[in-house]
Amino acid sequence: MGEIEDAIERADRENFTREPPKTLKGRVGYLIRQLGSAKAVAQGIGVTADSINRYRRGARKHPPQDIAARIDDAVRFRWQPQVRKRRRQQAAATGITVETRARFGYTAPVGTTDDGRFRRLTVRLPAAYAQRLFDARDTGASDQQMREIVAEGFKEVYFQDGGGRAMGLSEVTLNDIDYFDLDY
Numbered sequence: 001m002g003e004i005e006d007a008i009e010r011a012d013r014e015n016f017t018r019e020p021p022k023t024l025k026g027r028v029g030y031l032i033r034q035l036g037s038a039k040a041v042a043q044g045i046g047v048t049a050d051s052i053n054r055y056r057r058g059a060r061k062h063p064p065q066d067i068a069a070r071i072d073d074a075v076r077f078r079w080q081p082q083v084r085k086r087r088r089q090q091a092a093a094t095g096i097t098v099e100t101r102a103r104f105g106y107t108a109p110v111g112t113t114d115d116g117r118f119r120r121l122t123v124r125l126p127a128a129y130a131q132r133l134f135d136a137r138d139t140g141a142s143d144q145q146m147r148e149i150v151a152e153g154f155k156e157v158y159f160q161d162g163g164g165r166a167m168g169l170s171e172v173t174l175n176d177i178d179y180f181d182l183d184y
Contacts, residue, residue, distance in 0.1 A: 002142070002143025004143055004147060004180060005143065005146065007181055007182045008133070009077075011096075011183060011184055012084045013076060014183075015083060015084065024055055025057075027071050027075045028052060028056045028071065038052040039052075045074060046070065051063075055071075088134050091130045091134070093127055094130075096125050096130040096183065097123070097125075097184070098124075098154075098182055099179075100121055100174075100179065101118060101120040102176060102177040103175045104151075104154070104175070106172045118176070118178070121158060123153070123157050124157070125150070125153040126153070126156075129153035133150065147174045147177075148173075155172040
């Protein structure tokens, strides 16, 4: 996953109305109910179906750290899909707040500087950009394609101030992301 997809996933997790199961047995039981069988869970996590059944029964309570992390990630990825969907629909109607520290480059008219530089920005992007970003993620777009959507939003909202300045600015690029966070 790229920085932007990770940020969308973190924002989704912040909106949970209930916490996912805390115990290993509860997490594995949830995954089995979601995927239908221990074999399907095992394939998704990268262990044997026997191991999954041992975790489900409680015969083995402490998996290796990397396997425990994969189980946790699988549960959180599938947890409360309706809550996630509802919050994304709301964000697609109202917009999203993007906070980032990254190098912004841009193409500008002759006689102006177009040297990219690090900026720390917190900008509220309109609903159209939120919808495009979610659609891109759902269709499997690359991190670069999602960066282009965000950069276009920054160009319109921050650099051009909705059409009030820097009208000669033709392209903004988002490079060298130090951190990237979304809120909706």
